[in-house]
Amino acid sequence: MSKVEEEEQRVAALRRDRGADHPETLAAMLDLAEALWAEGRLSAARQLEEEVVGARRRLLGEAHGHTLKALGKLAATIGAQGDLAEARRLQEHIVAHAEAAWGEGSRDALRALNNLAGTLAAQGDLLGARELLEQALAEMCRRFGEEDGDSLAAMGNLAAVLWQSGERDEAYWLQQQVAEALRRLTGENDPVARAALAALEAMQNNPGF
Numbered sequence: 758m759s760k761v762e763e764e765e766q767r768v769a770a771l772r773r774d775r776g777a778d779h780p781e782t783l784a785a786m787l788d789l790a791e792a793l794w795a796e797g798r799l800s801a802a803r804q805l806e807e808e809v810v811g812a813r814r815r816l817l818g819e820a821h822g823h824t825l826k827a828l829g830k831l832a833a834t835i836g837a838q839g840d841l842a843e844a845r846r847l848q849e850h851i852v853a854h855a856e857a858a859w860g861e862g863s864r865d866a867l868r869a870l871n872n873l874a875g876t877l878a879a880q881g882d883l884l885g886a887r888e889l890l891e892q893a894l895a896e897m898c899r900r901f902g903e904e905d906g907d908s909l910a911a912m913g914n915l916a917a918v919l920w921q922s923g924e925r926d927e928a929y930w931l932q933q934q935v936a937e938a939l940r941r942l943t944g945e946n947d948p949v950a951r952a953a954l955a956a957l958e959a960m961q962n963n964p965g966f
Contacts, residue, residue, distance in 0.1 A: 761796060764789035778816060780823075783809045787830060799838055806831040820854040822865070829872060841880050848873040862900055864907060867893045871911050878914075883922050890915040904938050906949075913953060920960060932957045 768789050771782040786805045793802040810831055813824040828847050836844030852873050855866035870893040878886035890911055897908040913935045920928035936957040939950035 760792045761789070761798075764792045778812050783812055783827075787827065790830065790834075794834065799834055803831065803834045803838070806834055820858060822858040825851045825854060825858055825869075826865070829869065832876075833872070836876055836879070841876055845873070845876045845880065848876055862896055864901070867897050867900075867911075868907060871907070871914060874918075875914060878918050878921070883918055886918050887915065887922065890918060903934075904942060909935050909938055909953075913956065917956070925960075929957075929960050932960055 764785065768782065768785045771779065771785050775782055786809050790802040790805040790809075793799075793805070806827060809827045810824065813821065813827050817824050828851055832844045832847035832851070835847070848869065851869045852866075855869045856863075859865040870889050874886040874889035874893070877883075877889065894908065894911040894915055897905060897911055901908055903909075903912075912931055916928045916931035916935065919925075919931065932953070936950070936953040939947065939953050943950045945951065945954065
């Protein structure tokens with residue numbers, strides 16, 4: 758049985774036993790959407806995410822933390838489908854309500870900044886992306902440490918933006934810090950570490966470096 762089939766059965770059982778709007782049912786629907794994502798079935802994932810967002814908006818309100826998290830997943834799916842303008846609109850809404858929902862400087866609020874920065878970069882707004890990433894990274898490092906997973910993710914994203922902006926030396930140095938930290942913390946076979954090392958190698962092999 759595939760992961761998608763397992764999650765489909767779990768969602769069906771929860772809908773039957775606890776109801777369509779039960780928090781566990783809605784959480785399971787997001788897990789199913791994630792499994793569909795892993796198979797590249799973005800349209801099916803988006804449909805589930807939209808159902809969860811609608812239910813949580815109705816039950817909890819537009820700015821509740823659970824609603825915002827579901828919106829974040831939906832924004833990622835919409836962005837992956839190519840609608841960056843809509844993804845940005847949703848992510849800006851999340852950022853606007855993040856501190857009230859999760860607290861100033863919280864991990865979720867800083868992740869929201871990181872996610873919005875990724876969409877800005879994809880739209881070509883490198884300056885806007887850089888400003889958000891520098892803000893998020895400084896706060897993450899202060900609160901969680903430089904080798905925290907979220908700090909390293911933001912550092913890698915900043916390296917990519919700097920590289921695109923032509924600041925190759927600074928970008929390479931940052932990416933090197935990310936790759937070395939992940940290799941030491943997780944080992945070279947970890948998927949995230951492999952991706953960071955591949956990005957570093959691509960920088961090394963770029964004729965413009």
